[in-house]
Amino acid sequence: MSTGSIAAHGHDDHAHHGPTGLARWLFTTNHKDIGTMYLMFSMIMFLIGGSLILSVRAELFQPGIQIIQPELFNQLIGLHALVMIFAALMPAATGFANWMLPLQIGAPDMALPRLNNWGFWLLPPAGTILLMPLVLYLFGIGTGGADAGWTLYPPLSAQSGWGIDFAILALHLMGISSVMGSINVVVTILNMRAPGMTMMKLPMFAWGWLMTAFLLIATIPVLAGAITMLLTDRHFGTHFFDAAGGGDPILFQHLFWFFGHPEVYILLLPIWGFIPHILETFARKPMYGYKAQVWSLVCIAALSVIVWAHHFFTAGMPVQALIYFMYSTMSISVPLAVLFFCWIATIWRGSMTFETPMLFALGFIILFGIGGLTGLVLADVAADAQYHHSYFVVAHFHYTLFAGGIMGVMAGVYYWLPKMTGHMYSEKLGKAHFWLTVISFNLTFMPQFFVGLAGMPRRIPDYALQFTEFNVISTIGAFALGLSQLIFVYNVVTTWRGKGEKATDGVWEGSKGLEWQLSSPPPHHSWDPQPVIK
Amino acid sequence: MSDSHAHGASSYYVPSHSHYPFTLALGLFALALAAVFNMNGKVPGWAMLPGAAVIIYVVVGWFGDVIRENRSGTFKGWEDRAFRLGMLYFIGSEVMFFAAFFGALFYVRQLAVPDLLSFDMLYPTYEGSWPLAGKGPSDAIPAFTPMGAWGLPALNTGLLLTSGVTVTIAHWALLRDNRTWLILGLAATVLLGAAFMACQAVEYHHAYTELGLTLGSGVYGSTFFMLTGFHGLHVTIGAIILAVVLGRTLKGHFSSKDHFAFEAAAWYWHFVDVVWLGLFVFVYWL
Numbered sequence: 048m049s050t051g052s053i054a055a056h057g058h059d060d061h062a063h064h065g066p067t068g069l070a071r072w073l074f075t076t077n078h079k080d081i082g083t084m085y086l087m088f089s090m091i092m093f094l095i096g097g098s099l100i101l102s103v104r105a106e107l108f109q110p111g112i113q114i115i116q117p118e119l120f121n122q123l124i125g126l127h128a129l130v131m132i133f134a135a136l137m138p139a140a141t142g143f144a145n146w147m148l149p150l151q152i153g154a155p156d157m158a159l160p161r162l163n164n165w166g167f168w169l170l171p172p173a174g175t176i177l178l179m180p181l182v183l184y185l186f187g188i189g190t191g192g193a194d195a196g197w198t199l200y201p202p203l204s205a206q207s208g209w210g211i212d213f214a215i216l217a218l219h220l221m222g223i224s225s226v227m228g229s230i231n232v233v234v235t236i237l238n239m240r241a242p243g244m245t246m247m248k249l250p251m252f253a254w255g256w257l258m259t260a261f262l263l264i265a266t267i268p269v270l271a272g273a274i275t276m277l278l279t280d281r282h283f284g285t286h287f288f289d290a291a292g293g294g295d296p297i298l299f300q301h302l303f304w305f306f307g308h309p310e311v312y313i314l315l316l317p318i319w320g321f322i323p324h325i326l327e328t329f330a331r332k333p334m335y336g337y338k339a340q341v342w343s344l345v346c347i348a349a350l351s352v353i354v355w356a357h358h359f360f361t362a363g364m365p366v367q368a369l370i371y372f373m374y375s376t377m378s379i380s381v382p383l384a385v386l387f388f389c390w391i392a393t394i395w396r397g398s399m400t401f402e403t404p405m406l407f408a409l410g411f412i413i414l415f416g417i418g419g420l421t422g423l424v425l426a427d428v429a430a431d432a433q434y435h436h437s438y439f440v441v442a443h444f445h446y447t448l449f450a451g452g453i454m455g456v457m458a459g460v461y462y463w464l465p466k467m468t469g470h471m472y473s474e475k476l477g478k479a480h481f482w483l484t485v486i487s488f489n490l491t492f493m494p495q496f497f498v499g500l501a502g503m504p505r506r507i508p509d510y511a512l513q514f515t516e517f518n519v520i521s522t523i524g525a526f527a528l529g530l531s532q533l534i535f536v537y538n539v540v541t542t543w544r545g546k547g548e549k550a551t552d553g554v555w556e557g558s559k560g561l562e563w564q565l566s567s568p569p570p571h572h573s574w575d576p577q578p579v580i581k
Numbered sequence: 582m583s584d585s586h587a588h589g590a591s592s593y594y595v596p597s598h599s600h601y602p603f604t605l606a607l608g609l610f611a612l613a614l615a616a617v618f619n620m621n622g623k624v625p626g627w628a629m630l631p632g633a634a635v636i637i638y639v640v641v642g643w644f645g646d647v648i649r650e651n652r653s654g655t656f657k658g659w660e661d662r663a664f665r666l667g668m669l670y671f672i673g674s675e676v677m678f679f680a681a682f683f684g685a686l687f688y689v690r691q692l693a694v695p696d697l698l699s700f701d702m703l704y705p706t707y708e709g710s711w712p713l714a715g716k717g718p719s720d721a722i723p724a725f726t727p728m729g730a731w732g733l734p735a736l737n738t739g740l741l742l743t744s745g746v747t748v749t750i751a752h753w754a755l756l757r758d759n760r761t762w763l764i765l766g767l768a769a770t771v772l773l774g775a776a777f778m779a780c781q782a783v784e785y786h787h788a789y790t791e792l793g794l795t796l797g798s799g800v801y802g803s804t805f806f807m808l809t810g811f812h813g814l815h816v817t818i819g820a821i822i823l824a825v826v827l828g829r830t831l832k833g834h835f836s837s838k839d840h841f842a843f844e845a846a847a848w849y850w851h852f853v854d855v856v857w858l859g860l861f862v863f864v865y866w867l
């Protein structure tokens with residue numbers, strides 16, 4: 048690459064007809080192209096993350112060690128979580144932000160288009176680095192992928208093999224990507240709104256994402272600091288997490304969960320943003336309690352950074368701290384309940400129809416509700432002493448992250464897919480996907496509440512005999528859940544390739560908002576000039 | 582947040598395709614992979630050079646593009662506002678990065694080190710006090726002398742605070758289109774930054790060779806070197822940015838109305854300055 052060529056290219060004004068073929072995607076600055084890449088990446092990583100955990104469920108089908116040795120089991124668990132959180136859910140939300148924020152707020156593009164593309168292209172390298180040691184391990188090379196769970200607690204993570212280093216570097220890259228993406232979202236929302244769109248006229252999706260972006264900017268750097276300390280503890284002789292040198296492994300837990308708890312809201316706030324849009328569309332009623340929802344989102348974001356220690360009540364801390372973290376955690380359920388009631392009030396006595404996005408949105412409300420209520424149980428210090436590190440926790444966060452996260456994302460995909468592609472997906476397959484997902488999801492995770500309450504610990508490849516039946520059910524459910532997602536993939540891919548009838552501009556009878564005023568699919572450059580909002 | 586920007590019909594500058602973002606991601610990919618394999622003894626250190634070279638190439642080229650766009654009058658008030666907001670939030674994220682290390686420092690000083698006393702496990706003469714200068718036979722906390730505050734560190738504080746003043750003088754001159762003082766102020770700031778880094782290098786040398794204070798000196802050494810080290814890295818970056826701004830000034834680039842790059846550099850410099858004050862108080866002094 049010679050520097051001479053920089054001066055030669057580098058100029059604008061052939062704006063519309065950039066390169067075609069592969070180069071279009073590699074070098075793009077268009078928010079829709081970048082959004083599409085994020086969503087495709089997310090879907091691929093969702094399938095990879097799912098395959099990792101299906102092998103775990105296969106092992107847990109029966110007590111004893113059948114097909115997977117404990118060393119590999121540990122890698123699969125941690126990598127599954129890291130892939131799902133950082134490479135499936137977060138990129139899905141960023142994909143929606145890229146596609147929809149400019150359309151919804153009447154902006155010509157994201158505010159920082161080149162930065163935007165950099166944010167995306169960091170992800171495939173990061174995913175590769177994360178999974179590379181596992182693949183090498185399967186070929187007999189090296190010590191395997193990160194095997195200390197997604198939380199990477201020392202001392203285990205300080206001592207185990209090179210997979211931790213790969214995970215740390217991958218997390219750094221994904222962190223840079225998230226921070227850059229978030230800066231872009233914040234600047235876009237604050238700077239690019241159409242004239243007349245005041246903050247209190249912002250679409251709820253933009254509010255949700257704004258809060259997510261603030262949280263990412265504030266907490267990802269703390270994660271980066273924590274894993275940097277872990278890396279130097281491993282290789283450069285520092286003692287941050289080593290009591291022999293005056294450090295403390297619990298310090299890592301504080302730093303990790305200062306990021307980790309806000310992270311769960313980072314994953315969900317964008318979804319809480321667009322679920323009300325879906326509900327108002329299919330209930331054909333205006334959204335209930337716009338202001339209350341906005342302030343709830345703000346409150347949740349603010350509270351989420353002061354409750355982190357509820358993830359390690361059992362690690363030992365002063366009683367005052369226990370009580371503080373218990374009550375502050377529980378207080379989050381107040382604004383969360385406000386959101387729930389606003390969602391319900393939005394559909395209350397609406398003239399509802401049940402297209403696939405609406406089904407997913409309703410399923411989301413009910414199942415995520417279970418996730419939230421069980422979280423309240425875990426936030427009780429005394430109860431958590433029993434439930435901590437059990438399968439009850441696993442069930443809790445899958446009701447929040449699969450039902451709240453993935454199913455929310457799917458509601459969004461079905462809702463916006465006709466807008467993005469210009470074609471309707473197959474409603475029949477969509478409904479089949481929904482019902483199979485809901486049933487098999489509950490089949491998978493409901494039993495885990497019970498084995499958890501009965502004392503089955505998480506992250507262990509073997510279990511006591513009395514847990515067998517529930518684990519059998521759970522494994523069968525998991526495979527059904529995994530297979531059902533293939534319907535989704537098929538439906539999305541065929542729609543993308545132009546099967547299905549042409550979509551109208553409004554797509555849904557009750558759709559409101561700027562994105563529905565553009566053609567389906569919208570032109571390559573939209574909202575230039577900007578619309579004026581009255 | 583003001584809601585009234587005066588655009589409407591005017592269109593925002595969306596740059597055409599660029600290979601730099603993608604190339605930068607590849608450079609980071611190569612660097613990260615080489616770093617992991619190097620840390621595990623699989624490849625020599627120079628394996629990280631190609632990735633680093635690509636990154637430098639992109640930084641030069643990408644910023645070059647942006648500067649050229651700016652010179653050709655592409656950016657109006659609307660784009661300028663985007664850059665400003667972006668830089669502010671970027672600095673915000675940097676603040677949180679340092680917050681992690683300060684948090685670790687406060688945690689070990691207030692909780693971990695004193696608590697270890699009650700376990701009676703480290704070594705017989707362990708006192709649980711800060712600075713944790715080892716008196717005892719312990720591999721993890723060898724005997725060393727902690728870094729004092731009133732020698733070089735105090736001088737460094739003076740240097741950085743003065744550089745905060747000189748960069749403000751430069752800003753003041755820029756707003757009045759006074760090029761002489763702008764150039765003098767910037768040059769002085771860059772020199773003060775360089776002097777700071779030189780002192781820091783002397784101090785590290787002193788620590789390693791005379792005080793016996795190293796990165797491995799218990800958690801004191803860990804927090805000391807990681808905090809001052811990351812700060813030094815940021816000073817270096819800030820000084821390089823300011824030097825580029827100085828070079829652009831010499832080429833006649835900025836005016837009292839159009840100087841986002843200058844302000845971004847100045848904000849960054851003030852941020853580095855403030856972090857140092859925290860370091861001086863909590864790492865060196867108290």
Ligand code: HEM
Nearest residue numbers: 311315357358380419422423425426435436440444447448
């Ligand atoms: C009112 C709402 C919620 C409360 C009170 C709550 C409370 C808790 C508590 C106390 C734990 C720790 C349990 C233990 O390890 O012993 C926990 C774990 C967890 N929660 Fe929640 N939670 C709530 C909502 C959510 C949401 C919305 C999400 C995700 C989007 C979520 C995701 C998680 C995850 C991932 C873990 C487990 C992390 C791990 O140890 O690997 N929670 N929750």
Ligand SMILES: [Cu+2]
Nearest residue numbers: 307308357358
């Ligand atoms: Cu939490």
